[in-house]
Amino acid sequence: xxxxxxxxxxxxxxxxxxxxxxxxxxxxxxxxxxxxxxxxxxxxxxxxxxxxxxxxxxxxxxxxxxxxxxxxxxxxxxxxxxxxxxxxxxxxxxxxxxxxxxxxxxxxxxxxxxxxxxxxxxxxxxxxxxxxxxxxxxxxxxxxxxxxxxxxxxxxxxxxxxxxxxxxxxxxxxxxxxxxxxxxxxxxxxxxxxxxxxxxxxxxxxxxxxxxxxxxxxxxxxxxxxxxxxxxxxxxxxxxxxxxxxx
Amino acid sequence: xxxxxxxxxxxxxxxxxxxxxxxxxxxxxxxxxxxxxxxxxxxxxxxxxxxxxxxxxxxxxxxxxxxxxxxxxxxxxxxxxxxxxxxxxxxxxxxxxxxxxxxxxxxxxxxxxxxxxxxxxxxxxxxxxxxxxxxxxxxxxxxxxxxxxxxxxxxxxxxxxxxxxxxxxxxxxxxxxxxxxxxxxxxxxxxxxxxxxxxxxxxxxxxxxxxxxxxxxxxxxxxxxxxxxxxxxxxxxxxxxxxxxxxxxxxxxxxxxxxxxxxxxxxxxxxxxxxxxxxxxxxxxxxxxxxxxxxxxxxxxxxxxxxxxxxxxxxxxxxxxxxxxxxxxxxxxxxxxxxxxxxxxxxxxxxxxxxxxxxxxxxxxxxxxxxxxxxxxxxxxxxxxxxxxxxxxxxxxxxxxxxxxxxxxxxxxxxxxxxxxxxxxxxxxxxxxxxxxxxxxxxxxxxxxxxxxxxxxxxxxxxxxxxx
Numbered sequence: 001x002x003x004x005x006x007x008x009x010x011x012x013x014x015x016x017x018x019x020x021x022x023x024x025x026x027x028x029x030x031x032x033x034x035x036x037x038x039x040x041x042x043x044x045x046x047x048x049x050x051x052x053x054x055x056x057x058x059x060x061x062x063x064x065x066x067x068x069x070x071x072x073x074x075x076x077x078x079x080x081x082x083x084x085x086x087x088x089x090x091x092x093x094x095x096x097x098x099x100x101x102x103x104x105x106x107x108x109x110x111x112x113x114x115x116x117x118x119x120x121x122x123x124x125x126x127x128x129x130x131x132x133x134x135x136x137x138x139x140x141x142x143x144x145x146x147x148x149x150x151x152x153x154x155x156x157x158x159x160x161x162x163x164x165x166x167x168x169x170x171x172x173x174x175x176x177x178x179x180x181x182x183x184x185x186x187x188x189x190x191x192x193x194x195x196x197x198x199x200x201x202x203x204x205x206x207x208x209x210x211x212x213x214x215x216x217x218x219x220x221x222x223x224x225x226x227x228x229x230x231x232x233x234x235x236x237x238x239x240x241x242x243x244x245x246x247x
Numbered sequence: 248x249x250x251x252x253x254x255x256x257x258x259x260x261x262x263x264x265x266x267x268x269x270x271x272x273x274x275x276x277x278x279x280x281x282x283x284x285x286x287x288x289x290x291x292x293x294x295x296x297x298x299x300x301x302x303x304x305x306x307x308x309x310x311x312x313x314x315x316x317x318x319x320x321x322x323x324x325x326x327x328x329x330x331x332x333x334x335x336x337x338x339x340x341x342x343x344x345x346x347x348x349x350x351x352x353x354x355x356x357x358x359x360x361x362x363x364x365x366x367x368x369x370x371x372x373x374x375x376x377x378x379x380x381x382x383x384x385x386x387x388x389x390x391x392x393x394x395x396x397x398x399x400x401x402x403x404x405x406x407x408x409x410x411x412x413x414x415x416x417x418x419x420x421x422x423x424x425x426x427x428x429x430x431x432x433x434x435x436x437x438x439x440x441x442x443x444x445x446x447x448x449x450x451x452x453x454x455x456x457x458x459x460x461x462x463x464x465x466x467x468x469x470x471x472x473x474x475x476x477x478x479x480x481x482x483x484x485x486x487x488x489x490x491x492x493x494x495x496x497x498x499x500x501x502x503x504x505x506x507x508x509x510x511x512x513x514x515x516x517x518x519x520x521x522x523x524x525x526x527x528x529x530x531x532x533x534x535x536x537x538x539x540x541x542x543x544x545x546x547x548x549x550x551x552x553x554x555x556x557x558x559x560x561x562x563x564x565x566x567x568x569x570x571x572x573x574x575x576x577x578x579x580x581x582x583x584x585x586x587x588x589x590x591x592x593x594x595x596x597x598x599x600x601x602x603x604x605x606x607x608x609x610x611x612x613x614x615x616x617x618x619x620x621x622x623x624x625x626x627x628x629x630x631x632x633x634x635x636x637x638x639x640x641x642x643x644x645x646x647x648x649x650x651x652x653x654x655x656x657x658x659x660x661x662x663x664x665x666x667x668x669x670x671x672x673x674x675x676x677x678x679x680x681x682x683x684x685x686x687x688x689x690x691x692x693x694x695x696x697x698x699x700x701x702x703x704x705x706x707x708x709x710x711x712x713x714x715x
Contacts, residue, residue: 139611194274196691
């Protein structure tokens with residue numbers, strides 16, 4: 001299967017290892033992966049700030065880069081949520097509509113499209129707390145949110161259960177937002193930091209050594225909080241674990 | 248704390264939240280108390296197999312009513328009038344207050360007891376009546392605490408939830424003479440009871456809000472826990488109910504759908520202690536119902552925002568909101584706080600409340616707990632676009648987003664930024680004004696910029712698909 005890889009701006013700039021793990025993981029599952037070289041960003045930071053008009057250029061470039069592919073895969077839930085639900089600054093022509101319908105977040109692509117739940121090369125002998133970002137949880141349907149009276153499911157757990165040696169620990173508030181929230185993290189700094197502190201303390205209280213998530217932005221925020229608090233928590237993207245990282 | 252709700256002063260949510268967070272005992276209690284309510288709500292919601300179906304039904308009933316509102320309002324008026332109630336129509340807060348004052352003064356009433364009503368808060372009724380020489384007594388414990396402290400309610404169901412028992416002890420010691428050193432909740436509640444109960448006997452009139460107004464019977468329904476609404480509505484000879492026009496439901500048979508969800512959503516209890524139906528004046532007494540618009544018709548005409556009128560004021564969105572729990576209701580500077588405040592207050596005054604749609608992580612939990620399925624977080628996102636369109640964001644933010652948009656639309660400029668990420672923000676002229684790392688670094692460590700970007704790694708290790 002031919003897949004176009006979308007590596008969002010902040011992963012490109014700050015967490016190249018997540019991009020590399022995603023690329024290698026997709027190749028291990030038998031995909032032929034293309035990385036359109038002129039890609040930048042999906043436009044989310046501008047849209048999220050209320051400046052939709054300023055997202056037009058980034059969105060148009062995104063369409064140009066990815067219009068030729070049936071599957072666009074990204075290791076970032078919030079960016080995929082933007083493309084799928086808020087990508088409206090650019091003209092909604094056939095190419096835009098196709099791109100919006102063809103963009104997948106990595107976990108859902110593995111789980112729903114490739115239908116893979118076994119990762120024989122992966123082993124992660126640690127206590128892990130899963131962080132479902134709010135965008136993946138409530139917009140992309142990664143898992144059942146605690147507020148809804150629905151039969152429980154969890155796509156990331158389905159995948160992680162295929163990893164040898166992994167042990168899960170559950171915080172008291174499993175799906176409380178961590179406070180990153182995109183531009184919220186700087187515009188509403190006091191609440192954002194407090195939420196991050198509460199989150200990492202909750203995870204640490206449950207005995208987690210690692211926090212794993214499909215959203216690196218939440219992890220960046222939580223890592224910044226944990227480091228400032230001097231906590232020994234470690235943070236890892238789900239792509240890295242599924243690709244076989246041991247620590 | 249000064250009450251700026253009824254001034255033009257722009258709300259600074261960040262400043263308010265910073266003050267709230269700086270006080271550890273208060274924020275810790277507030278967050279935990281409201282999380283407990285949310286937790287109890289979850290247990291109740293999960294205990295009813297058809298919960299999600301009830302939400303669908305409630306949403307459909309409200310949507311139907313709102314799209315046929317004029318007919319139901321007239322039906323309500325007809326039936327209430329036939330029951331012997333006098334029905335009044337108030338287009339705004341000023342008219343509502345004038346009507347209440349006229350009813351009271353025409354009968355020589357100088358003391359009014361009332362139970363909790365967000366609508367009378369919205370109309371700022373109490374000061375209006377007090378300025379005209381009337382004594383107005385809140386009889387709901389939380390609302391009374393806030394009245395005695397001269398502070399607006401911080402939550403639509405638990406108005407004094409931001410206060411610790413010791414704060415209440417202070418307020419009561421200052422105002423009703425309880426023992427300052429005794430912060431036992433039972434003692435304080437009894438102190439308030441002793442102080443306030445005599446007013447039920449003394450008052451010439453009683454007032455309540457309205458949870459549901461049933462069109463087919465002309466009935467006002469209130470859902471309360473303390474019994475004070477029943478005392479307010481039944482002891483004095485004159486009864487007045489303030490009713491927001493969105494409170495209508497068509498038939499009595501629809502009430503059960505809402506009653507099953509209201510208290511479960513609000514407090515995680517199956518039902519309120521009292522579900523009271525006010526239908527007709529008692530023998531020798533008088534009843535007045537005031538139907539209040541105050542901006543609701545305008546909101547009903549807003550394509551993206553009319554759904555907020557489905558709200559039954561349960562407060563579930565506030566309890567679940569991680570931002571509200573950590574900033575306190577007063578930081579929203581409006582009658583309505585939390586997620587529902589973020590989408591309702593801007594309809595009253597966009598400029599004043601332009602910060603509220605940004606006081607959210609868009610996490611969507613509010614929409615999931617809402618018993619009438621208001622798409623709250625989607626409306627918050629839409630309000631953000633409107634706030635910017637209307638020029639209600641700072642020059643700095645606007646410019647920095649314009650610049651980010653330009654950089655991110657241009658691969659060359661973007662590469663220049665990303666390959667020097669971390670340092671590069673400072674090298675961009677406008678962004679220097681609004682360097683996000685300043686805010687990031689206050690309480691968080693910055694991520695270490697790596698040796699190379701993913702793009703550089705790819706160029707070095709793989710065959711690029713297309714050359715820039």
